[in-house]
Amino acid sequence: MLRTTLCLALLSSTVPIPSPIPGSSPGVTPSAIDSFVTRYQEATGLPGAAVAITKGTKVLHAAGYGETASGDRLTADTPMAVASVSKSFTSLAVMRLVEQGTVELDQPVRGYLPEFTMADQRAAKITVRQLLHQTSGMADSAFREKSLPQPRTLREAVARLRTARLAAEPGTVFSYHNTNYQVAARLVEVMSGRPFADYLDDQVFTPLGMRHSRTIDTDRDLPGSARGHLQILGRAIALPEPAGFGNGSGGILSTADDMARWLIAQHNGILSPRSVKEMRTPSRQNPAYALGWSIGRTSRGTPVIEHGGDLFTSTAYQRLLPGYGIAVMANTGMAFDDAGTLMDGLTAMIEGGTPQVPATPPYLVTDLLFLLLTLVTIGLAVRGVSRSGRWAAVRTGRQRWRLLPCFAPLALCLAIAPIFRVLARGGDIMWIQVGYLYPTFMIWLVSAATAGTAVAAARIHGGLRLGARIRRPPA
Template structure:
């Protein structure tokens, strides 16, 4: 631990004035940064890959998986929506072969793609990949509807769906776009999506430990993740969901290093690479499975993040210097550990200082809600014990405020959808995002209902006793 702290402090020495040119961070400095970050945040495990041109600068694993095994450079972990870059590549390979045209309607290649909206016939392949198809969570509740088991099923459940906007007029990040794109690859190539990726992406690139899965049930122990509650990581299963094509790839630090190198090594023609890295006018930053942006120091980057409720991932390319970074972390989207580690590693490449959090995320908030939960439970016990005394002096209408937590429990999903601007979410997913708050809210709902029921029962008994007398 002391060596880790010293190494990180060394990274913080004053830099010469002016921006430093990108350079390889020392593997020992990377290890020290990740170790210090994990110690500060309680992050159980992570995997990191840094490349430069055709070289692997560093690829390593840290900590433990949810099943207690050490994370190494060869441990398969979930990359979540980073998978979209792979799906886009698969489509672009078919484009280069002349089997698919980006600006041709999807239905020309995938006749089974039908919706209860005639405008869907105009959705093009490009609009799937840059997320301007008109499909959106606000019109199709992809997460809260029954989940499919296959890509074919993911497309079939669209038959009763409608579009939120006219195709090509608005950007909306929607996983179903990429599930339809992956199914298109299956139909055009005549092979299951996983088999296509293995033969045309993973094997040629040398990603021997990577694969794609359909649902949360297919995640191996190494790819399962955690919530962090009161500063402690708790291994939990991923909420039920379908992710093939949009977020189903499992990979390792070593394989992601090979993937990053392949982006600078002729994996596609220069024209196809340009297509993949040209954002739509509607979003200004989302291209075909990649996002275009800049680092805090202004360096142009091509990147994509990935979020599950129990793990996160991130990848980034710096085209001008040829650097690439990939990170997988086994905590969920509420904590943003992959992005935070990515920011630190990019800062090191750019000659800056990586930031180390001072404490686990939301620790103070968790403590507050834990205390509120205990206080709520204690007040409920007191309220039930004094129900008879209360019933003798109060009107039953005074019980209405006790039902507010129950109403909030019932309404939490609609409220969250408003806060997410139409984004879809399930009740259990809200629990994963805000565990201590939801524990307090459920405790409050149970406590309020119990107190109200006890006091109503006490009033009834008191009334019956009066009648008997």
């Protein structure tokens, strides 16, 4: 107790300790939280979520709701993926080395990690701070980390950078890029002489009493409790996470109980006040992003320190408000952002407002529209195939160019990932991941591509048969 009091006093002298939000609601009770989350699940079809809320150094509530993808009851001790919330943990791991005098933030990464080489001489100038600030110059536009063959270890994640180039001069541009934190995690391994998972367990999880938390390498390591869903027409469909590597950048699994301990640790001195201030000081290139934390305000103007996390089948969010901490994990993917929406509702409760619950499942109208288009497309395809002989009879010779539009959906289907990269300004993605983001659109697009190709093939076949009959000599 004395240690906590002293740490709080030290923090107040360097980093402002959150004071209670003016007008905050005294009704942020376990029953009120349970009621809101349950109503949200009923309205949206969200199958499972975990929530932790703290006030100062006390846990207001930590609970699980609904079911996991494997059908088990979700509790406060159920491990779930926290995705990119993991970046805050990786940043803390690096800062522990900084406090020990083993690493300096403004020194080049290569001085600590000689294996970090790229096909770009400018990479030698990248500093540890630039990795954590996401200003290293690495970016999806120059290194397609998602669509390349995925590594299995942090060593492999760094090794595959040997042929990569930078998108910008180090320290000049902010670009959110998972590889930054994978390199940082590998640096921790090398400088500590221990696997990253062991270092986190020894330096973070065990000291904080986070008994059910750990970090994993790839999607193949996700336990059943941490797997998630897509939603179509408001119904959750359990699906495996697309192939991907996440250690250091998004590989941590945690629980509501453990995340409550993590939130409290942000107030009671797991790092020195100087290090805490360092972690929450943004870069000049992006005043909204610090070392593994985002800096912002709520819609009501309350200052927050936060970080979100997205997988294709689950989402997570953590937020520190004046006097409070909130963590949410949901087992639906980034297309639905249930963790972020729940976070906003819980924040509204703390600010004295009323949390909003959607009237219908997200994208219900959009899903209905694309599924209707799919049925229409299939119907038109059946009609086109059945009438292919008649089409061939009236469109001969040069008129066969009219088949080209039939292949347009196939061309779009094959080009959807490059098109997404253009629309996302260089953001990388695999074809299958587009399907996870826009499931009913992709169902329609694949159906249209199949239908168009089938109609074209039937018409070509009909034309060949017609030509053969015309050329056949009379008996």
